[in-house]
Amino acid sequence: xxxxxxxxxxxxxxxVWQWNRPVTVREVLEDLHREREIAYTxxxxxxxxxxxxxWLRREREGRAYRYEPVSxxxxxxxxxxxxxxxxxxxxxxxxxxxxxMMSPEQQEALRDxxxxxxxxxxxxxxxxxxxxxxxxxxxxxxxxxxxxRAGTAVSGGRTSGTEAAxxxxxxxxxxxxxxxxxAAGERGPGQGGPPPxxxx
Numbered sequence: 001x002x003x004x005x006x007x008x009x010x011x012x013x014x015x016v017w018q019w020n021r022p023v024t025v026r027e028v029l030e031d032l033h034r035e036r037e038i039a040y041t042x043x044x045x046x047x048x049x050x051x052x053x054x055w056l057r058r059e060r061e062g063r064a065y066r067y068e069p070v071s072x073x074x075x076x077x078x079x080x081x082x083x084x085x086x087x088x089x090x091x092x093x094x095x096x097x098x099x100x101m102m103s104p105e106q107q108e109a110l111r112d113x114x115x116x117x118x119x120x121x122x123x124x125x126x127x128x129x130x131x132x133x134x135x136x137x138x139x140x141x142x143x144x145x146x147x148x149r150a151g152t153a154v155s156g157g158r159t160s161g162t163e164a165a166x167x168x169x170x171x172x173x174x175x176x177x178x179x180x181x182x183a184a185g186e187r188g189p190g191q192g193g194p195p196p197x198x199x200x
Contacts, residue, residue, distance in 0.1 A: 009049070011032065012043065012047060013073075013076075015031055015032075016068065017073040021068065022066035022067065023066065025043050025067075026040070028043055029043045047067055055071075056068065056070060057069075
């Protein structure tokens, strides 16, 4: 759990967070003197404790240290809220009461935060839609056996479509059969000369 800052610790950290740069004990002391009388050693001790607790990091510069925050004020506030929420026996009810205590501006800020931070659920995209009993509109309708016979060739040499209407491109007109080919030794119609019997 995150321990809440003490009064003086909070005043020191507030200044370090607001300035958002490395600061010295002297700078913090001078700013605190605007509100109260406080000794240099007191501020130095507080900032050293904040360093030991992990709230501040520091780097030596000459004979003094410069301090800067490890985390933001927002992260500290979120940690306190999470710890307080975790102590409730009914977290959902605690959230309802907390939401009711907010101003309209705070409620809108919470909604904005939820829109940004709400995790997406990839499992939703993998779920198969329930079977409603309706026909599958994505599957082409083959039309069954009757429709298949209407659009494809059938036994017995009959065809459908363009070929049945127009006939083969190189064949005789529809309804006419080609003349039989003459047998060996016979002359076809239109060929000269007497038939073989006449010649004998």
